[in-house]
Amino acid sequence: MTERDDLLESLAAHRGFLRHTVSGITDEQARQRLTVSELTLGGLIKHVAKTEKGWADFVVDGPQTMEMTEASYAEHADGFVLREDETLEGVLAEYEKIAQRTDELVRTVDLDATQPLPDAPWFPPNATRSARRVFVHVVAETAQHAGHADILRETLDGQKTMG
Amino acid sequence: MDEKRQILAILESARQSLAQTLPDVSDEQARATPTAGALCLGGILKHVTYGETIWIDFVLDGEKVDHLDRYAASFRMAPHETVTSLLDDYAATAKRTEEVVAALPELDTAHRLAEAPWYPPDTAWSAREVLLHILEETAQHAGHADIIKESLPAR
Numbered sequence: 180m181t182e183r184d185d186l187l188e189s190l191a192a193h194r195g196f197l198r199h200t201v202s203g204i205t206d207e208q209a210r211q212r213l214t215v216s217e218l219t220l221g222g223l224i225k226h227v228a229k230t231e232k233g234w235a236d237f238v239v240d241g242p243q244t245m246e247m248t249e250a251s252y253a254e255h256a257d258g259f260v261l262r263e264d265e266t267l268e269g270v271l272a273e274y275e276k277i278a279q280r281t282d283e284l285v286r287t288v289d290l291d292a293t294q295p296l297p298d299a300p301w302f303p304p305n306a307t308r309s310a311r312r313v314f315v316h317v318v319a320e321t322a323q324h325a326g327h328a329d330i331l332r333e334t335l336d337g338q339k340t341m342g
Numbered sequence: 343m344d345e346k347r348q349i350l351a352i353l354e355s356a357r358q359s360l361a362q363t364l365p366d367v368s369d370e371q372a373r374a375t376p377t378a379g380a381l382c383l384g385g386i387l388k389h390v391t392y393g394e395t396i397w398i399d400f401v402l403d404g405e406k407v408d409h410l411d412r413y414a415a416s417f418r419m420a421p422h423e424t425v426t427s428l429l430d431d432y433a434a435t436a437k438r439t440e441e442v443v444a445a446l447p448e449l450d451t452a453h454r455l456a457e458a459p460w461y462p463p464d465t466a467w468s469a470r471e472v473l474l475h476i477l478e479e480t481a482q483h484a485g486h487a488d489i490i491k492e493s494l495p496a497r
Binding site: 180182185186189192193196214215216218309311312315316318319320322323324325326327328329330331333334337339 | 484489493
């Protein structure tokens with residue numbers, strides 16, 4: 180397997196784990212708060228999809244895609260909530276489209292090409308990120324949120340993902 | 343930064359994300375299972391430490407030995423174990439991984455996985471695949487730890 184195949188496989192596996200946590204649930208269940216945490220299953224799918232898209236945009240267009248404004252802060256908060264005018268089916272379809280585009284980038288871009296990170300308190304100053312590092316980061320981010328979703332789903336009806 | 347350093351950097355942030363759920367909890371809280379599942383914070387840390395150890399053994403020896411008893415025991419804190427001892431073990435395991443990976447000439451060398459019902463037949467994994475796998479396990483379990491930590495009764 181090539182490095183690109185490995186990245187594609189890791190991304191697919193963890194998107195799959197995350198999707199598995201919402202299989203067969205209703206929109207209402209996807210909006211339900213299940214633990215002390217404010218996270219919901221539908222909100223997690225939306226957030227992970229949006230984050231993946233943000234990083235894919237960064238690989239193509241650089242740091243201006245990540246600039247934080249008042250509007251983007253509001254959008255970030257909204258990203259964790261499956262709104263009444265949204266459906267789980269809708270956000271899963273959107274996630275699938277985003278995934279296809281990321282996968283195309285993983286197949287084609289120079290993995291060593293770097294972009295500067297935007298100036299933000301949560302990034303080190305003057306740091307750059309290679310496409311490779313961005314894609315591996317998306318794997319880690321997806322896996323961690325899939326971990327959140329595992330516990331939420333297990334709380335909902337006992338369905339388990341990992342052993 | 344080369345590929346190895348990039349993957350190790352992300353693995354280290356995932357480790358920190360997991361480990362930071364522990365230092366301010368008591369040994370008793372680390373054993374508690376406050377969610378619907380059977381996992382506790384100490385058990386997660388111990389399990390991830392165990393997984394990282396045996397996967398790095400695989401990179402070194404070309405052989406992965408699944409100790410089913412150790413695997414099962416890895417989810418629970420033994421009576422003599424403490425949050426501090428588990429965090430120390432985890433730090434030592436991380437240091438070893440960094441050293442082993444730094445010394446690898448490249449990440450492409452693959453070893454066959456033993457035949458087991460949980461792997462596809464005839465599968466070989468490169469060091470890259472192993473590192474990605476350790477990262478994924480660490481990140482996913484860090485997600486479990488986040489919710490378990492948040493679910494602990496008021497401290």
